[in-house]
Amino acid sequence: MGGIMPTDPIRLGDGSANRVLPARRQPRRWPALASACLLTGLCRWVAAAPPAVLINPFHDPFEQATQGLAGCPVPSPPTYTQAEMQEVEHHRVERGNSCYLAGKCRLSNSFLYDRGIARALLPALRADPQLRNTSVWMLVQGRFVQLFGCVSRQEQIAHLEAVAHATPQVQAVLSDVLVGTHGKPPYPLASP
Numbered sequence: 001m002g003g004i005m006p007t008d009p010i011r012l013g014d015g016s017a018n019r020v021l022p023a024r025r026q027p028r029r030w031p032a033l034a035s036a037c038l039l040t041g042l043c044r045w046v047a048a049a050p051p052a053v054l055i056n057p058f059h060d061p062f063e064q065a066t067q068g069l070a071g072c073p074v075p076s077p078p079t080y081t082q083a084e085m086q087e088v089e090h091h092r093v094e095r096g097n098s099c100y101l102a103g104k105c106r107l108s109n110s111f112l113y114d115r116g117i118a119r120a121l122l123p124a125l126r127a128d129p130q131l132r133n134t135s136v137w138m139l140v141q142g143r144f145v146q147l148f149g150c151v152s153r154q155e156q157i158a159h160l161e162a163v164a165h166a167t168p169q170v171q172a173v174l175s176d177v178l179v180g181t182h183g184k185p186p187y188p189l190a191s192p
Helices: 029-048 082-101 110-127 155-165
Strands: 053-055 062-067 079-081 135-141 144-151 172-179
Touching: 062 110, 079 082, 082 110, 110 135, 110 155, 144 155, 155 172
Parallel strands: 144 172
Antiparallel strands: 053 079, 062 135, 135 144
16 A cells, blocks of 8 residues: 555655654544534524513613502513614614604603603602502603503593693603403513
């Protein structure tokens, strides 16, 4: 058999003092294969894991305003995965700044109004005698007020909306409210 075998030493013919390089070893395939399987298994496990959920990462005011109706399904606070949060960030910046650029906001971002709106709206909802037998949560995002929860009577929904609309700086009111405590709520529920 002629030629160089993979286990033979290799001599350099470039005049470098006839150095002998060590013979090349045959690669061990089993450890590499086991590592690849382990890595692939881990990658599959990581890919199969549900994405982490961030609870209210933008610190939007979300609070229970009234609690006079027992058994009302509790709404979920705003939650986002990391990917959803990155998607929403762009929208929030665009929406927040467009309010200012259109001359509709004094502050540079509509989301800067949210805490002030919540500070004014919460006591108004809690003090209103027409809302005593309701359980309502509110979320304020970019001058939009969202109302979740339960009322005893249909006409209380219109009253809730009127109280929220009367709050300074509120741009819009969205109500996802259930009449009574039975049935499917029109909002996502909090985790038990």
